[in-house]
Each structure stands twice: as structure tokens, then as C-alpha cells.
Amino acid sequence: MGKNGTKWAVVGGGHAGQAIAGLLGLQGHDVKLYDVYPELVSAINAKGGIQMQDDLNGFAPVTLASTEMKDVLTPDREFVAVVIPTAFYDSVAEKCAPYIKKDQIVLLFPESTLGAYAFWKRAKGCGAEDFIPVACNQLIYCCRAWAPGLVNVNGHKEYVGIAAIPAHKTEYVVEKMRPFFPQMRGLKNALESSLTNFQAIVHPIPLVMNLSRVENKEEWNPYFDGVTKSIAAFMDKVDAERLAIGRAYGFELDGMVTMYRDMYAFCSGETIYDVLQTCSCYRKIQGWKELDTRYLYEDLPYSLVPMIALAKLAGVETPHMEAFRTISYMLVGEYLDEGRTFEALGFDRMTKEQFVREIVNG
Amino acid sequence: MGKNGTKWAVVGGGHAGQAIAGLLGLQGHDVKLYDVYPELVSAINAKGGIQMQDDLNGFAPVTLASTEMKDVLTPDREFVAVVIPTAFYDSVAEKCAPYIKKDQIVLLFPESTLGAYAFWKRAKGCGAEDFIPVACNQLIYCCRAWAPGLVNVNGHKEYVGIAAIPAHKTEYVVEKMRPFFPQMRGLKNALESSLTNFQAIVHPIPLVMNLSRVENKEEWNPYFDGVTKSIAAFMDKVDAERLAIGRAYGFELDGMVTMYRDMYAFCSGETIYDVLQTCSCYRKIQGWKELDTRYLYEDLPYSLVPMIALAKLAGVETPHMEAFRTISYMLVGEYLDEGRTFEALGFDRMTKEQFVREIVNG
Numbered sequence: 174m175g176k177n178g179t180k181w182a183v184v185g186g187g188h189a190g191q192a193i194a195g196l197l198g199l200q201g202h203d204v205k206l207y208d209v210y211p212e213l214v215s216a217i218n219a220k221g222g223i224q225m226q227d228d229l230n231g232f233a234p235v236t237l238a239s240t241e242m243k244d245v246l247t248p249d250r251e252f253v254a255v256v257i258p259t260a261f262y263d264s265v266a267e268k269c270a271p272y273i274k275k276d277q278i279v280l281l282f283p284e285s286t287l288g289a290y291a292f293w294k295r296a297k298g299c300g301a302e303d304f305i306p307v308a309c310n311q312l313i314y315c316c317r318a319w320a321p322g323l324v325n326v327n328g329h330k331e332y333v334g335i336a337a338i339p340a341h342k343t344e345y346v347v348e349k350m351r352p353f354f355p356q357m358r359g360l361k362n363a364l365e366s367s368l369t370n371f372q373a374i375v376h377p378i379p380l381v382m383n384l385s386r387v388e389n390k391e392e393w394n395p396y397f398d399g400v401t402k403s404i405a406a407f408m409d410k411v412d413a414e415r416l417a418i419g420r421a422y423g424f425e426l427d428g429m430v431t432m433y434r435d436m437y438a439f440c441s442g443e444t445i446y447d448v449l450q451t452c453s454c455y456r457k458i459q460g461w462k463e464l465d466t467r468y469l470y471e472d473l474p475y476s477l478v479p480m481i482a483l484a485k486l487a488g489v490e491t492p493h494m495e496a497f498r499t500i501s502y503m504l505v506g507e508y509l510d511e512g513r514t515f516e517a518l519g520f521d522r523m524t525k526e527q528f529v530r531e532i533v534n535g
Numbered sequence: 536m537g538k539n540g541t542k543w544a545v546v547g548g549g550h551a552g553q554a555i556a557g558l559l560g561l562q563g564h565d566v567k568l569y570d571v572y573p574e575l576v577s578a579i580n581a582k583g584g585i586q587m588q589d590d591l592n593g594f595a596p597v598t599l600a601s602t603e604m605k606d607v608l609t610p611d612r613e614f615v616a617v618v619i620p621t622a623f624y625d626s627v628a629e630k631c632a633p634y635i636k637k638d639q640i641v642l643l644f645p646e647s648t649l650g651a652y653a654f655w656k657r658a659k660g661c662g663a664e665d666f667i668p669v670a671c672n673q674l675i676y677c678c679r680a681w682a683p684g685l686v687n688v689n690g691h692k693e694y695v696g697i698a699a700i701p702a703h704k705t706e707y708v709v710e711k712m713r714p715f716f717p718q719m720r721g722l723k724n725a726l727e728s729s730l731t732n733f734q735a736i737v738h739p740i741p742l743v744m745n746l747s748r749v750e751n752k753e754e755w756n757p758y759f760d761g762v763t764k765s766i767a768a769f770m771d772k773v774d775a776e777r778l779a780i781g782r783a784y785g786f787e788l789d790g791m792v793t794m795y796r797d798m799y800a801f802c803s804g805e806t807i808y809d810v811l812q813t814c815s816c817y818r819k820i821q822g823w824k825e826l827d828t829r830y831l832y833e834d835l836p837y838s839l840v841p842m843i844a845l846a847k848l849a850g851v852e853t854p855h856m857e858a859f860r861t862i863s864y865m866l867v868g869e870y871l872d873e874g875r876t877f878e879a880l881g882f883d884r885m886t887k888e889q890f891v892r893e894i895v896n897g
Contacts, residue, residue: 384744384765385760401750404746406866407865407866492861496862499858500858500862503855
């Protein structure tokens with residue numbers, strides 16, 4: 174096992190990175206794992222792998238864990254999975270660039286909004302070969318790493334939408350990934366992946382609108398206690414802006430209400446208030462007790478901010494998104510970096526048509 | 536008693552209107568009371584006055600209560616006290632205009648921001664004689680009308696700042712009012728009254744930032760539970776904008792922190808968070824359980840909105856005030872009218888200098 178399987182590099186040893194490494198290890202593949210934390214890397218090397226529990230069970234060998242990218246992205250690696258907060262894409266793209274091979278598939282899990290595009294542009298800017306970045310619009314598992322090398326996985330998604338840059342390689346990637354990730358389905362292109370990411374709406378709005386509960390470390394549920402009618406109605410308006418951006422780029426996207434009803438049979442109703450109130454699997458979720466959470470520092474600068482950038486590039490008005498962004502940066506700006514802004518994406522130097530051509534055709 | 540004293544007209548029979556009418560009645564004056572509600576008017580006429588309890592005690596005769604302005608603002612009335620939500624100033628100014636006498640003192644309790652100015656302009660526009668509008672920057676008592684004709688008064692303010700339009704008549708008004716309201720102190724002018732009104736900050740921000748608690752009808756305290764560090768820091772920034780507006784109009788105003796420490800000996804600290812956390816008299820305040828409250832529909836459109844208008848007229852940047860206004864109208868706009876906007880105040884047709892001349896010189 175292990176060394177006889179397909180050779181994978183997994184970049185990122187957080188909850189999701191360990192889960193992906195563990196899944197591949199259980200499947201019998203040869204996995205190398207990169208992470209920035211020496212203690213984590215040492216612990217996994219000492220164990221020789223990752224103990225998986227719950228839905229995926231067993232010991233998953235890891236060939237090598239390292240804090241050195243060159244030791245993980247070795248020339249023998251066939252595929253790369255980048256499983257890190259999208260906030261770190263720029264710096265990790267720089268570190269990966271020298272070692273990425275021509276035509277190598279690089280999965281980006283989950284990319285938030287325009288994460289694959291940003292990773293690809295930065296890596297190319299640092300001299301990377303022509304690789305195939307793959308936008309994955311969500312994680313495959315709900316997972317939690319209790320300790321380095323000990324991961325619980327429970328509940329997997331029925332499907333995960335993916336899109337390669339360029340888009341015509343998406344079906345090739347889906348085929349290539351089927352042995353590892355049979356849940357993957359092709360999206361039209363990486364722009365569709367970005368625009369179906371509603372984390373931008375469903376995390377930061379309940380969080381910022383319940384700041385005092387978070388700072389008081391109260392016991393609360395973000396989607397029942399925290400999303401009352403006025404707040405939900407605001408989310409409906411923000412989601413309508415997301416759909417308008419979609420239309421400007423030629424997509425007839427589903428609204429969040431439809432997406433919730435499709436994801437969960439028990440969700441019903443016509444508004445975000447309705448679907449969240451009937452979303453019984455959210456009943457047990459504990460509200461945030463810290464502002465230093467990726468539901469804020471990731472989902473605002475790297476999901477909502479680039480959606481606003483996409484809107485501006487296409488001339489779509491997004492007053493609700495912008496008002497929420499503005500007040501959020503005023504309230505909790507110390508936890509947020511600028512993120513994937515219009516300028517950071519280079520949108521001030523291209524037209525909508527140029528951008529679409531680039532993200533679709535590579 | 537009663538008919539032998541000074542002849543007053545009190546416009547408005549809510550909590551504060553009944554308290555003012557009762558105070559004047561207890562002092563032995565001849566009070567007529569206007570209100571829009573026939574049941575309230577009938578009940579007070581049936582009792583022949585208002586029963587006062589707590590800090591002010593006794594039965595206060597009311598000569599006549601009526602829903603007809605002409606029956607209350609009779610030619611024999613020496614003084615007028617308008618004690619209504621400032622949201623209704625325009626319509627009440629129209630109703631009063633035909634009956635206000637030349638040089639009559641008309642107290643406006645409390646005027647919020649630019650309420651006296653707006654009342655005066657509207658009444659004049661409806662053909663009122665040259666009267667003396669008086670901006671009162673707060674109510675004199677904490678009071679509650681438990682039923683028509685039954686008022687509890689507890690806790691009175693040490694002083695209430697007032698300013699006449701024109702400003703040179705303020706000292707004359709203070710002298711005239713001393714027998715009735717010895718707490719009144721002259722402010723520089725009606726603009727100072729407007730700019731010291733921090734209700735614009737201390738009510739709507741905790742309310743909107745805790746919308747979900749309000750809509751859930753939770754038990755909460757608006758100034759302890761509801762104002763955590765991030766929210767308080769935002770209020771500090773909004774208050775700094777208020778001070779900047781003051782400077783643009785030539786005032787060195789006290790910040791809210793100083794005002795709290797001056798009002799309450801037990802308040803201490805350097806930030807709004809500090810003074811609210813140490814404000815023990817706020818400990819027992821119950822959080823709002825309805826959005827249909829004057830702390831929202833009055834303090835946003837008639838306090839914060841005209842402050843932003845004053846800023847714009849003077850070329851002062853108020854990004855925090857504007858961001859808060861924008862998101863509030865998006866979240867709870869159904870409870871808010873447009874309020875005292877830049878245009879409603881006629882600021883689009885005058886310069887800052889013209890406006891200052893008008894509010895100062897009449």
C-alpha cells in the first residue's frame with residue numbers, strides 16, 4: 174500500500190487537509206503532506222500517518238510530512254491538492270510555483286470566490302509552468318482534526334462542483350479524479366464555481382449582525398436565534414444581488430432558497446428565513462464565540478469582496494453587499510485583510526470580456 | 536388655582552406631554568392640553584386633570600383637553616409647550632401655525648436634531664406670526680403615563696439646555712421660564728442644542744446591532760449585553776464625527792465620554808465602552824422588544840439623519856454615520872421615514888453661512 178498507489182501532494186494540514194490526506198491514504202495512495210507548523214509535521218511523521226474515525230475509519234499512512242514545499246511537491250507527484258484557507262492562497266502560490274509541473278492538476282479546496290483564478294495568476298506570475306488549477310466549490314467532508322494525525326469525518330457531500338482553468342479541461346479533470354473523488358461534477362467554468370459560493374452570505378451576515386453575542390461568548394445558534402426576519406430579509410436582498418451578478422456573466426443561478434431545498438429535504442419555504450428556520454440539521458450548531466474565525470476573515474475578504482469586484486467589473490449595482498462590507502470593516506476591520514478586491518484581482522486593468530476570456534480559456 | 540395662574544397650552548398628551556401638563560397644573564397654572572387621541576382627551580376631561588405620582592405628587596387640574604388645536608391654542612394662552620415625537624413636527628407645525636401669536640414662546644421638548652429649526656420653518660411657511668421657537672435638548676423628567684391622567688415622574692435632570700431662535704432671545708426665554716422650569720440654561724444657539732443630542736448614537740446603534748434580540752423578544756440589557764467592545768468602538772468613531780461637525784460650526788463640544796462622566800458620578804473611563812459598563816443606573820434598563828419604537832423611528836431619521844445633513848453642508852466627512860444609516864435603512868427601513876434629510880432641510884438651496892445666519896439670527 175502507500176508507495177504503490179498514485180503519488181499525491183497535499184498542501185495544508187488543517188482539519189480539511191488532514192481529512193483529504195487521510196482519505197487518499199486509506200485508498201492506498203502515496204501521500205506527502207505540507208504544513209507550516211513544525212509540531213504538526215513532526216507528530217504526523219512520528220505516527221507515520223493519520224488515524225481516521227467515524228465515516229472514514231482506519232489508519233492512513235503518510236509517506237512524509239514536511240514544512241518544506243520542495244520536499245512535498247517532489248517531481249514524482251502526479252496530483253496536488255491545496256487545502257488551506259483561501260486567505261493564504263497568494264503566499265502558498267508563491268511557494269508552490271517553482272515545483273508545479275506542466276499540465277499538473279492542482280485542486281483548490283474550497284476556493285471561495287475567484288480563489289482558483291487568484292492562485293493561478295499568482296503562481297504564473299512567479300514563473301510556474303502551465304498547470305491546471307481546479308476550482309472546487311466546497312469541501313467534500315465535514316471533518317475535524319482533534320489532534321495532529323487524528324481526524325473525525327462525518328457526513329460527506331453528495332456532490333462537489335469543480336471547474337478547471339481552462340474550462341475545456343474540466344471533463345478531463347473529472348475523469349482523472351473519479352477514482353479518488355467520485356463526487357466531483359463539472360461546472361460550466363471557474364466563474365460559476367465562484368458565484369455559487371454563498372458562504373459569503375450565510376456566515377458573515379449572521380456573525381456581524383450578532384457581534385455582541387459573539388463578544389460576550391453567549392450560547393446561541395447562528396441560524397435560529399441569530400437570523401430573525403429583518404436579518405434574513407437582508408440576506409435575501411444580498412442573494413438577489415449575487416443572482417444579478419450571475420446574470421451579467423450569463424448564468425441563471427439558483428438562489429440560496431432553492432439551493433437549501435435541494436441540499437436538504439427538510440428545508441422548505443420561499444425565503445431565507447423559511448429555509449433556515451426549517452433547516453433542522455442547523456439546530457445544533459453553536460454560535461461563534463470568537464471574532465478571529467475564518468467565517469469572518471475568510472468569508473468576508475475572500476468571498477464577499479471578490480463578488481463585489483465581479484459586480485463592479487460587469488457594471489452591476491450591489492448596494493446591499495457594499496453596505497454590509499463597509500460596516501463590517503468598520504466594526505471588525507482588525508480581523509480582516511483587504512482581501513480579493515477589484516484592484517487586487519487586476520480588474521482595474523482589464524475589461525469584463527478580457528477577464529471572462531481569461532478565466533474560461535486560461 | 537388653575538384659572539388664576541399663567542395660561543399654558545401643552546401640545547401632546549403622551550408620557551412627557553402629560554408630565555409637563557401635570558407639572559404646570561400642580562404649580563397652579565391654567566393648562567389646556569392637545570392630543571390626537573379622542574379617548575385620551577375624554578379621559579382627562581372626565582377626571583378634570585392628571586394624577587401625579589412619585590417625585591411630583593398630587594392632582595393637577597387641566598382646564599380643557601381637546602383634539603382641536605384651535606380650542607387649545609386659544610388667544611389667551613401666554614406660552615406653548617410642544618411635547619411630541621419630533622417625527623410629527625411638520626404636521627403639528629401646520630396645525631399650530633394659524634393660532635401661534637406674535638412673539639409667543641413655543642418650547643419644543645425635546646427637539647432631537649434641528650427640530651426647533653424645522654418646526655419654525657414649517658410654521659412660518661404656513662403663515663405663522665413671528666414667534667420664538669425654543670430648542671430644548673432633552674426632557675426635564677423621566678416619566679411614564681400609566682393611563683390617561685395618571686403619570687409617574689421619577690428623576691429629574693439637573694439642567695436642560697435651551698436655545699431660542701434667534702439666539703439673542705435665549706436669555707429672555709430663560710428668565711421668562713424660570714418660574715416654571717428653573718432647570719433651563721441657555722445654550723449658545725439652536726445649533727449647539729442639535730449637536731449635543733447624542734440620542735442619535737446611543738439608541739439606534741445598540742438597537743440595530745442587536746436586531747435579532749429585539750425580534751426574538753429576548754431579555755437583554757441594551758448597554759451591557761448589547762454594547763460590546765467592537766460596537767462601542769464604532770460608537771466612539773461616530774461620536775468623533777459628531778465632534779468634527781461641531782468644530783466645523785465653531786463649537787468645541789464635549790464627547791459622549793465626558794458627558795456621561797459629567798452626568799453620572801459613577802461613570803468612569805476613557806471610552807464609550809468604559810462609561811457604559813460603569814453606568815450603574817443603566818443596569819436595570821430592559822432591551823427593546825419591538826422595532827416600532829421611537830428609539831429607532833425618531834432617533835435615526837430625526838437625530839442621526841440631520842447630523843449627516845449638517846456635516847454635508849459644512850463639508851465634513853462622516854463615513855461611520857453614513858454607513859450606519861445606510862445599513863439601518865436596509866435592515867429596518869419599513870419602520871423609518873426619510874426624516875430630516877439634507878433636502879428636507881432645504882440645505883440644497885443654501886450655503887452653510889446662510890443656514891447659520893438663519894438659525895442664529897432668526
